[in-house]
Amino acid sequence: MSVTTTTHLNFRGDAREALTFYQSVFGGQTVLLTYADAHNVADPAEAGQIMWGQVQAPNGFHVMAYDVPGNQSYNPGDKPVFVSVRGTDQEELTTYWKGLSEGATVLQDLGPAGWSPLYGMVKDRFGVTWVLDIAVEYNAG
Template sequence: MTIGVTPHLNFRGNAREALEFYQSVFGGELVAVSYADMGNADPATADNVVWGQVAADNGFRVMAYDVYPHLPWDQGQDPFFVSVRGTDPAELQGYWDKLVEGADVRQPIGPSQWAPLYGQLTDRFGVTWVLDIAVEYAST
């Protein structure tokens, strides 16, 4: 198994703009999934990014999303997540089991809509980690 550690940046309505900028700087492929793509019909947030990524051949990776409007957000609070994506569920679970000691679990690890295994926690040092099994997004 290989893993990748990717910064996951949080924004309030300008994630797509930020991702386009990072792509212009580092190159690579930009993928952005909007709230509308996930079935959200609220016109105020439909174009916001629920998940986005720039991935370049040079190894640059960054992920981003627009924080849900009903959630509090301050750029000084949760400005990023550390995302660990893997291919082996047992190995990923092992990382989770170690990180969870003394942590605040935000989303227990388990199957999700977008991944066979997904979990989110803030470790005892205040760093928020997202662990998941990488799957390819099938655009419609």
């Protein structure tokens, strides 16, 4: 048996826009299922919102998201989740960084860090914090 974990992001009406944006940055295919598609509409004003969506790319990138319905509590909090993107190709990570940085708040500029030759942290325009770095072998000695 194998297990795969996937980051699942929660929004309040922005899931479609966020997933479309992430697809523009990372590539891959976007799949969107609205509350209307699933015949699960509690509020007609939310029928077109996303009940389940994802972006999945051949390079291994995969993120899921949905719009929390208005009849449920939703508070994104200060730091509810960081999405970590680790890779081995500096050029590829730099391309993702440039895409995610559009309209974002840079929390840590992309550059060398004590544990990685390339590291950065950015809070995108949807309030999601992304951590990008080059994966290197860790020697605990």
